[in-house]
Amino acid sequence: MTDTLTTSPSQTPAAAGGITPVSMVRYESDFQGFSDDLGRSFTRYGFAVVSDHGLDEAVITAAIDDAKAFFALPEDVKRAYHQPGTGGARGLTPFGTEAAKDAKAVDLKEFWHTGRELPAGHAYGRYMRANLWPTEVPGFQDHLYGMFEALDALGRRILKAIARYMDLGDDYFEDKVELGNSVLRMLHYPPVPADAPGVRAGAHEDINVITLLLGAEEAGLQLKDANGEWLDIAPPPGALVVNIGDMLQRLTNHVLPSTTHRVVNPAPERRGFARYSTPFFLHFNPDFVIRTLPSTITPDNPDRYAGRDIMAEDFLTERLKEIRLL
Ligand SMILES: O=C(O)CCC(=O)C(=O)O
Numbered sequence: 001m002t003d004t005l006t007t008s009p010s011q012t013p014a015a016a017g018g019i020t021p022v023s024m025v026r027y028e029s030d031f032q033g034f035s036d037d038l039g040r041s042f043t044r045y046g047f048a049v050v051s052d053h054g055l056d057e058a059v060i061t062a063a064i065d066d067a068k069a070f071f072a073l074p075e076d077v078k079r080a081y082h083q084p085g086t087g088g089a090r091g092l093t094p095f096g097t098e099a100a101k102d103a104k105a106v107d108l109k110e111f112w113h114t115g116r117e118l119p120a121g122h123a124y125g126r127y128m129r130a131n132l133w134p135t136e137v138p139g140f141q142d143h144l145y146g147m148f149e150a151l152d153a154l155g156r157r158i159l160k161a162i163a164r165y166m167d168l169g170d171d172y173f174e175d176k177v178e179l180g181n182s183v184l185r186m187l188h189y190p191p192v193p194a195d196a197p198g199v200r201a202g203a204h205e206d207i208n209v210i211t212l213l214l215g216a217e218e219a220g221l222q223l224k225d226a227n228g229e230w231l232d233i234a235p236p237p238g239a240l241v242v243n244i245g246d247m248l249q250r251l252t253n254h255v256l257p258s259t260t261h262r263v264v265n266p267a268p269e270r271r272g273f274a275r276y277s278t279p280f281f282l283h284f285n286p287d288f289v290i291r292t293l294p295s296t297i298t299p300d301n302p303d304r305y306a307g308r309d310i311m312a313e314d315f316l317t318e319r320l321k322e323i324r325l326l
């Protein structure tokens, strides 16, 4: 890959909203150092800002442009790609559907989900629905799936660094996520009226293993730090925001925390702008059983899930019900 979305390492700002970016340039030259810095950021915030990630800018731009073209279609055309009662797993989830767990208000967003294309007849077909592809936007399928595959590959590289940090053996995650039930979410938050109450996306934790988020430069994304204060994430242009989800928090007995985050409405002068962001929710293979890693159980941190092994797919179903997608 030649083009990158990021600035060169020498231009990487010292800090972004309190979180110092970790450059992936060291992935090849100093894997241990990269893994330690990444792991420390996760341990402290549940989040890391990753620069120099090497994603091909053309692949990302093509997919985002197609998503924008889709969201600009008439409401009734878009609604044909909504499958109610299926957990929003594929296609469109219309504006005003999803709400954060226990939230009273719905989020101010619509989104499109693309999932994995399995080899024909694969046993995981019972857990993963077929993708939907809108015929109204030429190139949508190729571009969206191109972005899915690029983020899937990058997510596995980042998991190798997490495995190194946790002393698990670098390939620990490989056979546990290779056909994971992962989802690429193209999000559209329309412009917000000047007097809009509430937030664009209510406070929540992600369900999955790790999330790779692009497009969070438009202000608004905040995490709740260990003191309970909201901290702006504000990544530099093109940088990737990565956070730990509930499944990895559970596997690591909370050594890697799944941190509460939200998207607040922007300052008045930015309320006329839409937000387009693209989280990739990397999941375990559906039949992976989440059981606390023995190395994370200590006298100070006893097993929080003793006797409560759960299959990744069952965990997901439980949580989708809580956010009103099932
Ligand atoms: O829009 C964003 O930047 C974050 C979205 C998010 O946290 C989510 O969809 O889980």
Ligand SMILES: [Fe+2]
Pocket: 204, 205, 206, 261
């Ligand atoms: Fe999230």
